[in-house]
Amino acid sequence: PVNVPEGTTALEAAKLSGISDIFPEIDPDMIDMGVFGKVIKDPAAHELREGDRVELYRPLKIDPKQARLNRAKKKGQAQ
Structure with a gap:
C-alpha cells in the first residue's frame, strides 16, 4: 500500500x-x-479519498475466448 496525503x-x-x-x-x-x-476517466483529475484502492489496468496479452480455446485444445490432446 502507498499512503498519500488527502x-x-x-x-x-x-x-x-x-x-x-x-x-x-x-x-x-x-x-x-x-x-x-x-474506471476513472481522468486519473489526473480524480482526487482520492481515504481508503481508495487505485487499480492499473494493463491490456490483455490474449483474448479470453482464445485462451479458453487454447486450453480446451491442449486438454483434448492430453487425452
Missing part, C-alpha cells in the same frame, strides 16, 4: 507508488486506471 490524484498516487520501477512497461500517464473496479 487531495492526491490517482495519477499522482500511481507515480508515487514506483510501479514503473518494478514494471517498466507500465506508464502511469498512458494506462487505464480505476478505483474499486470502476
